[in-house]
Amino acid sequence: MSATDVERPRVAMRVPKAYRAAVVHDFKDRLTIDEVPRQPLEPGQIRVRVEASGLCHTDIHAAHGDWPVKPAPPFVPGHEGVGIVEELGPAVTEVALGERVAMPWLGYACGTCDYCVSGWETLCLEQKNMGYSIDGGFGEYATAYARYVVKVPEGIDPFDAAPLTCAGVTTYKAIKVAGTRPSDLVAVFGVGGLGHMAIQYAQIAGGRVVAVDLLDEKLELARELGAEWTVNAREEDPAEAIKQLGGADQAIALAVSPASFEQAYGSLRRGGTLVFVALPAENHMTLPIFETVLNGITVVGSIVGTRTDLREVFDLHAAGKTHVIREVRPLAEVNEAIDDVEAGRVAARIVFEP
Ligand SMILES: [Zn+2]
Numbered sequence: 503m504s505a506t507d508v509e510r511p512r513v514a515m516r517v518p519k520a521y522r523a524a525v526v527h528d529f530k531d532r533l534t535i536d537e538v539p540r541q542p543l544e545p546g547q548i549r550v551r552v553e554a555s556g557l558c559h560t561d562i563h564a565a566h567g568d569w570p571v572k573p574a575p576p577f578v579p580g581h582e583g584v585g586i587v588e589e590l591g592p593a594v595t596e597v598a599l600g601e602r603v604a605m606p607w608l609g610y611a612c613g614t615c616d617y618c619v620s621g622w623e624t625l626c627l628e629q630k631n632m633g634y635s636i637d638g639g640f641g642e643y644a645t646a647y648a649r650y651v652v653k654v655p656e657g658i659d660p661f662d663a664a665p666l667t668c669a670g671v672t673t674y675k676a677i678k679v680a681g682t683r684p685s686d687l688v689a690v691f692g693v694g695g696l697g698h699m700a701i702q703y704a705q706i707a708g709g710r711v712v713a714v715d716l717l718d719e720k721l722e723l724a725r726e727l728g729a730e731w732t733v734n735a736r737e738e739d740p741a742e743a744i745k746q747l748g749g750a751d752q753a754i755a756l757a758v759s760p761a762s763f764e765q766a767y768g769s770l771r772r773g774g775t776l777v778f779v780a781l782p783a784e785n786h787m788t789l790p791i792f793e794t795v796l797n798g799i800t801v802v803g804s805i806v807g808t809r810t811d812l813r814e815v816f817d818l819h820a821a822g823k824t825h826v827i828r829e830v831r832p833l834a835e836v837n838e839a840i841d842d843v844e845a846g847r848v849a850a851r852i853v854f855e856p
Pocket residue numbers: 558559560561581607668669
């Protein structure tokens with residue numbers, strides 16, 4: 503340990519003994535804003551004063567206990583937390599006090615398994631997830647593992663950085679996994695927090711975009727972001743409409759309904775790729791074997807993104823290549839915000855201010 507390490511302050515003066523956070527106590531109840539006591543940091547952990555924290559559909563599924571693997575209440579949701587490092591636990595060298603960091607879904611991984619060392623840390627079996635298996639960003643403070651936060655570059659607004667931390671990186675990775683190349687037709691199913699970013703990343707990769715949604719306002723947003731074609735799935739069959747464009751080279755399934763996944767599958771041209779991203783509470787869809795074989799279809803799952811992916815996402819944003827559509831609300835309105843997302847009353851992303 504060098505002299506500078508010894509001298510470096512490990513805690514900012516202002517970290518309080520308790521702070522407010524939105525807590526899930528029961529899957530059937532609304533969240534409550536509680537005073538949460540400050541816990542001592544373990545080796546490798548940091549305390550972050552949260553500036554902004556996005557509301558992802560995953561947080562809503564977590565709060566409802568919708569999925570086969572459930573979180574254990576009480577817990578604090580949130581995996582789009584962005585804030586300032588205000589306390590360093592023992593042995594932290596990766597970040598310094600005062601730095602702005604993002605705290606993504608992949609809150610911790612082992613760092614040594616085959617997945618971790620081959621650039622697939624998102625598949626690590628030892629992983630811990632912010633806002634799910636460990637407390638997340640819906641609070642005035644959050645605890646994170648220094649190795650798994652990502653620094654937010656200068657010049658990025660924390661309220662933009664928050665949605666990029668899940669919605670951004672997840673769709674960025676999905677476009678990478680899809681293998682989009684110049685002139686490919688990319689069908690984006692679901693224009694919300696994720697979809698509005700997917701439309702932009704597909705174009706950055708050189709793709710041309712057809713966007714599908716049930717709401718005209720969302721399709722208008724898709725066109726503003728560069729989608730050349732839009733399909734309202736309430737008015738016409740998206741699979742047929744996209745087939746008329748020649749069929750999609752890749753379809754990105756971002757809407758939380760198995761029917762939408764089936765439409766995305768049906769929209770593909772021969773040799774096309776369907777990327778599963780959304781996680782509907784209803785877990786199954788019908789996938790025809792015969793057509794999948796004869797048409798040479800690829801179906802692939804894509805789960806969030808790595809720290810490297812998130813750094814690239816931030817770099818693109820800092821370079822002015824992406825726009826984040828979001829609205830800021832106080833964390834105290836977390837339940838109303840969840841209602842609005844579930845009712846489709848939100849243009850893209852809600853970001854909480856604690
Ligand atoms: Zn998310």
